[in-house]
Amino acid sequence: MILMSPPCQPFTRIGLQGDVSDPRTKSFIYILDILPRQVVPMKQQFLQTPQQMRGAVSAEFTSSNRLDDILIYTNARPLTLHQLQWSQILMQFVREMFHHLNVILDIAFHGQHKTQVILPCSRLERLPKYILLENVKGFETSSARNEFVQTLEACGFKYQEFLLSPTCLGIPNSRLRYFLIAKLHSEPFSFQASDQILTYFPDQESNNSVKYKVPLGLEKDNSSTLAEEENLVPNSGFDCGERQCSPKEAFLFKLETMEEMKRKQNQDNDFSMQVLKDFLEGDSEKMSQYYLPPKSLLRYAFLLDIVKPTCRRSTCFTKGYGHYVEGTGSVLQTAEDVQLESVFKFIETLSEEEKLKKLSTLKLRYFTPREIANLHGFPPEFGFPDKITVKQRYRLLGNSLNVHIVAKLISLLIR
Numbered sequence: 001m002i003l004m005s006p007p008c009q010p011f012t013r014i015g016l017q018g019d020v021s022d023p024r025t026k027s028f029i030y031i032l033d034i035l036p037r038q039v040v041p042m043k044q045q046f047l048q049t050p051q052q053m054r055g056a057v058s059a060e061f062t063s064s065n066r067l068d069d070i071l072i073y074t075n076a077r078p079l080t081l082h083q084l085q086w087s088q089i090l091m092q093f094v095r096e097m098f099h100h101l102n103v104i105l106d107i108a109f110h111g112q113h114k115t116q117v118i119l120p121c122s123r124l125e126r127l128p129k130y131i132l133l134e135n136v137k138g139f140e141t142s143s144a145r146n147e148f149v150q151t152l153e154a155c156g157f158k159y160q161e162f163l164l165s166p167t168c169l170g171i172p173n174s175r176l177r178y179f180l181i182a183k184l185h186s187e188p189f190s191f192q193a194s195d196q197i198l199t200y201f202p203d204q205e206s207n208n209s210v211k212y213k214v215p216l217g218l219e220k221d222n223s224s225t226l227a228e229e230e231n232l233v234p235n236s237g238f239d240c241g242e243r244q245c246s247p248k249e250a251f252l253f254k255l256e257t258m259e260e261m262k263r264k265q266n267q268d269n270d271f272s273m274q275v276l277k278d279f280l281e282g283d284s285e286k287m288s289q290y291y292l293p294p295k296s297l298l299r300y301a302f303l304l305d306i307v308k309p310t311c312r313r314s315t316c317f318t319k320g321y322g323h324y325v326e327g328t329g330s331v332l333q334t335a336e337d338v339q340l341e342s343v344f345k346f347i348e349t350l351s352e353e354e355k356l357k358k359l360s361t362l363k364l365r366y367f368t369p370r371e372i373a374n375l376h377g378f379p380p381e382f383g384f385p386d387k388i389t390v391k392q393r394y395r396l397l398g399n400s401l402n403v404h405i406v407a408k409l410i411s412l413l414i415r
Contacts, residue, residue, distance in 0.1 A: 001128055001130040002031070002128045004028070004031065004131075004132070004134075006024075006025065006027065006028035006133070006135060006144075007024040007025070008135050008136040008139075010144070011135060011136055011138045011139045011144070012136050013138050019143050020143045020147065025144055028148075029144075033123070035123065035127060035155050036124055036125070036127055037123075127156070127157075127184060129183060130182070130183050130187075130413045130414065131152070131157065131181070131182040132179070132406070132410060132413060134177055136177060137178055138178075140161060140178050152182050157182040157184055157185070158182065158185055158193060159180055159181065160412075161178070161180050161197045161198070162178070162197065162409070163197055163198075164177060164201075165177070166402045166404065166405060168199075169405065170274055171273070171377070171402070172311065172314055173315075174315055175317075175402055176316075177401070177402075177405075178197075179405070179409055181409050191412070201408060202412070267311075267312055267313040268312050268313060269312075270312055271312075273312035273313070275309065276307060276309050276310070276332075277309035279371055280309055280332075280367075280371055281370055289390070290322075290366045290368055291363070291364065291366075292325075294356050294360075297364065298355060298359070299325075300326055301355075301359055303327075306333050307330045307333065308332070308336050314329070314330040314367075315329055316329060317330075317372050317375075317398055319396075319399050320394075320395075320398065321366065321367075322394040329366075329367070329372075331364050331366055332364065332366070333363065333364055334363040338361050338362055343359065343361060343362060369384070369393035369394060372394075376397065376400055376401070377407075379403075
């Protein structure tokens, strides 16, 4: 089994989108290169002269995306010294052509009537039975994905693609990711595979397909998504500084529009989701280090995605959480009896001292690393070595996966 999560930076929406041209993709392409293909000759050519042999190799190489097995045959007459010289000329030619690839070259003589030139890549001796890949949303439209799928087909795999978030399992955290599972044709899936990208687990479709799907609209257009799933501004992208707000979208308070408020209320009223307090640590003295400092409160108050322990939602936690404020994840309001509207209404008219006083009544803090690990599905016995700083823990968790999602996909693979 191969489990892989290639670097996501070449495919993120807010990055340079270098795709296969990004050097960070090289390790992924290398994995594709070493997977052994099914043994099917690309061409059989009966040649009379060294020039014809050179032309055949050139044409074969330029028509291939990467170096696959190239089989070239001489004429079917008994092998002669002259024919052996042709092979030597050809081998010198291909050595020069493929020298930079460090390709292993070999000549095999099969029978008495033909010469076979074989150029094998240094590949695995056998194919893995199972493959699971994870990456960010955006990978599904990349050239790297297309090359991956072509390689899987050439190697005899069948596969299924997904766009899944922990919310499809009732976990109150948005973390939309691309997944692909693949297994050899000799090992059938336990479900009917589709050529479409699924936004739910196959066994959930018949039970309650609405409950388990990722947020409404995603399945209709895979090229767009809610901003909270894309690690953008925590308020899910409803920033009227970038676009004109219609009268219906006028700010109520804290950059909140009526549409945004309804969306959050609908999420918090979805009883198929667990509440956040099920994932929180108990109050203790160590929690004081996680409260937002005054400077952050004053600067980012209007951009924070604020949730209470009774909420059934939270935005994606990134590796910058705890260090950067904007767009890195939700913060927790521990003063549950305080109403957000009463704090933010007309707050822009106050002095900084008065603003800070009102904002402090919310008692906002970051989620602790342990709480984020809980949302990711890590077991209670999971922990970090004492020498790992809080910042490093946030970075590791921000680059992590949801254990429950991956476990269910592996179960689908081996079932």
